Amino acid sequence: MRETYLASGLTLNDLSTRVRFAKSKLSELLRGVGLYPRWEIVYLLATELGMPNWPLYRLWCQAAYEAHKSSEWVDNCTEGTPILTATHTAPPLDHRAFRELVETDYLFFAQAFLDDDQRDAAVDDTFNILWLSWDDALASQDTRRYAWNVLRATVMARTPHRDGWPELGSAAFDTAALRSLADPSDSLNQIAESLELFTAMSRLPSRQLDVMVLRRLCGLQPETVSALLGVPLAAVRSDERHATRFLESLLCPPPTEGTAP
Structure with a gap:
């Protein structure tokens, strides 16, 4: 919206x-500070700025619950205030096809x-954020890359981090290798190896x-x-090679000089 x-x-x-709200309140909302905004002011601003209000409403609701607002508070905020307009109830056809x-x-x-x-x-x-910025996505150098950057930012904002790195540990318990093991002791070993691998993976540069x-x-x-990220196939293969070498250097370092083979 900003x-x-x-x-x-x-200005x-x-x-x-136009919306009959104090400049101080509008400034707070557009800067993302102050109390969580009521739907009324968000709706009025969206209408004035020509933004589709249905994806904005869904994002507003989701964020309200994450800000520990009750269902009663959300309902009270929207009571008597329009949520949808006839022209903004469905995303563009090409957005739907992309999704x-x-x-x-x-x-x-x-x-x-x-x-x-x-x-x-x-x-x-x-996809709601993409709906709001779909014109920008289409005008970007590559719509797929634009969309991936939105996905990545949204996922990483919710991902637990440790020492500044995203955690991949929970994925260790859902790998194909783990599911195929019958011996519980083998499973424990695989879990330890997977956790070590995923910890190392989290240190990779973002695209790798x-x-x-x-x-x-x-x-x-x-x-x-390549198609998902909106980058050349050669770049994907290069990133995979570099990432593999990095992981091997951490997990399987060469023996130090003077160490018996």
């Missing part, structure tokens, strides 16, 4: 006059970092991490990863 306001050329005075094309793979990626509820919420938020998650945890082919 980006749309800045691009509109309107706070203009908005204050159908990539949603399953987006869910696979998010699953590596989040539990089921958080995963679904993150992916849903991603994305490639390794999609290739090694999600089992996607390089061509599919």
Whole structure:
């Protein structure tokens, strides 16, 4: 909403006059500070700025619950205030087609970092944010890359971090290797190895991490990863090679000089 306001050329005075809210309240909302805003002011601003209000409403509701607002508070905020307009109840056709094309793979990626509820919420938020900024996505150098950056930012905002690095530990208990083991002792060994691997993976640069998650945890082919990320196939293969070497250097370091083989 702040980006749309800045691009509109309107001033706070203009908005204050049109929506009949104090400039201080509008400034707080657009800067993301102060108390969580009621739907009424968000709706009025969205209408004035020409933003589709249905995805904004869904994001507003989700964030309200995450801010520990009750269902009663949400209902009271929306009572008597329009939520939808006839022209904004469905995303553009090309947005819907794009979602159908990539949603399953987006869910696979998010699953590596989040539990089921958080995963679904993150992916849903991603497509709502994309709906709000769909014109920008289409005008970008690559819509797929634009969308992936939105997904990644949304997933990482919900992902637990340790020492500044995203945690991949929970994914260790859902690998194909673990499910195929019959001996419990083998399972324990595999868990330890997986946790060590995922800890090391979390230290990778962002795109190398994305490639390794999609290739090694999600089992996607390089061509599919290239299409999802919106980067050349050669870049995917290069990122995978560099990531593999980095992980090998951490997990299987060469013997130090003077050490018996």
